[in-house]
Amino acid sequence: MATAGKVIKCKAAVAWEPNKPLVIEEVEVAPPQANEIRIKIVATAVCHTDLHQLFENTHEDCFPTVLGHEAAGIVESVGPGVTEYQPGDKVIPLFIAQCRECRFCKSPRTNQCDKAWMFPESRFTCRGKTLLQFSGTSTFSEYTVVDQIAVAKIDPAAPLDKVCLIGCGICTGYGAAVNTAKVEPGSTCAVFGLGAVGLAAVMGCKAAGAKRIIAVDINPEKSEKAKVFGATDFVNPKDHSKPISQVLSEMTDGGVDFSLECVGSVAVMRSALESCVKGWGVSVIVGWTDLEDFSARPLQLIAGRTWKGSVFGGFKGRDEVPGMVKAYMDKKLKVDEFITHNMTLDQVNDAIELMKHGKCIRTVLNISPQ
Numbered sequence: 001m002a003t004a005g006k007v008i009k010c011k012a013a014v015a016w017e018p019n020k021p022l023v024i025e026e027v028e029v030a031p032p033q034a035n036e037i038r039i040k041i042v043a044t045a046v047c048h049t050d051l052h053q054l055f056e057n058t059h060e061d062c063f064p065t066v067l068g069h070e071a072a073g074i075v076e077s078v079g080p081g082v083t084e085y086q087p088g089d090k091v092i093p094l095f096i097a098q099c100r101e102c103r104f105c106k107s108p109r110t111n112q113c114d115k116a117w118m119f120p121e122s123r124f125t126c127r128g129k130t131l132l133q134f135s136g137t138s139t140f141s142e143y144t145v146v147d148q149i150a151v152a153k154i155d156p157a158a159p160l161d162k163v164c165l166i167g168c169g170i171c172t173g174y175g176a177a178v179n180t181a182k183v184e185p186g187s188t189c190a191v192f193g194l195g196a197v198g199l200a201a202v203m204g205c206k207a208a209g210a211k212r213i214i215a216v217d218i219n220p221e222k223s224e225k226a227k228v229f230g231a232t233d234f235v236n237p238k239d240h241s242k243p244i245s246q247v248l249s250e251m252t253d254g255g256v257d258f259s260l261e262c263v264g265s266v267a268v269m270r271s272a273l274e275s276c277v278k279g280w281g282v283s284v285i286v287g288w289t290d291l292e293d294f295s296a297r298p299l300q301l302i303a304g305r306t307w308k309g310s311v312f313g314g315f316k317g318r319d320e321v322p323g324m325v326k327a328y329m330d331k332k333l334k335v336d337e338f339i340t341h342n343m344t345l346d347q348v349n350d351a352i353e354l355m356k357h358g359k360c361i362r363t364v365l366n367i368s369p370q
Helices: 048-056 160-167 170-182 196-207 222-229 242-253 267-273 296-300 318-331 345-356
Strands: 008-015 023-029 036-045 068-076 090-093 125-126 129-133 143-147 151-153 188-192 213-214 234-235 258-261 280-287 307-309 339-344 362-368
Touching: 008 125, 008 222, 023 036, 023 143, 023 345, 036 090, 036 160, 048 345, 068 160, 090 362, 151 318, 160 234, 160 362, 170 196, 170 234, 170 258, 170 280, 170 307, 188 196, 196 222, 196 258, 196 296, 213 222, 213 242, 213 362, 222 234, 222 307, 234 242, 242 267, 258 267, 267 280, 296 307, 339 345, 345 362
Parallel strands: 188 213, 188 258, 213 234, 258 280, 280 307, 339 362
Antiparallel strands: 008 023, 023 125, 036 068, 036 143, 036 362, 068 090, 090 151, 125 129
């Protein structure tokens, strides 16, 4: 492409400081260096983790930055040493890398990677200042530069304004049920929190053959949406005077086989664990937070329950994200049903407000033509 090897000036949504609206700026995106790829972002969605960074994880050393990590785009150019990708490839950037060489990548037991959180030096500048890269991706921009170990090459026929959701929310919830919890056919499940991740977890429970899937949320408007993805029951904790774990225990003869916490609240994590049946119940922490300690009575685990965590649904991104895209293309995976709003990059603050107030499932920002 004509821009290869040159600095690109383009539009990006910049978070100059925490708790403030993003600012649409002209930024400079430097060419990719060794083992890096510059991507033209076609579409990016707003995920709660972006809000977490902007409003909760407010360390000054995290700003200024370009947020965004759930996206899809087209390779514009590649740096020296990149052989697996070429300009024109359709790709999904990955916030958790896969080097394929470390002990974690070589193990089928995890999607962790020694290089997963070692993000490359930022290639963004604006008004003479370096903008920090968020999660190694920074997709609230017309162009971004990522490490080649954090990119999944996907079907060239895939609609990028849809499959961008596979870059975070859908894999995170679906995989937590299928890969981490290992939901079994005929089992009973409970999913706490019905944002995109929770609804994807419901979908994963259904795909794994669960007989009963109880969706739990304090927003009654989520009930119908949960049923679209496979929920058999809906429970609003606000409708009950007793703890939700007790409500679920009474509904299921002692507790569910599998529970998934998709909120990011330490109190809900405990409720999800306590909703599991003794002996073999498995509870998975999916919601992202690092602000508080969590706790439970040791007897909960001594009695045979398992408490575990999941990141990106246990998927090894480079190897397995293309398969999730194929499942969507083969109509075996719902994606369109998550999208409640389509906007432009200029409307990013409106999209953030929608998510902040629970008025959307996913808002897709259409950045560039496909």
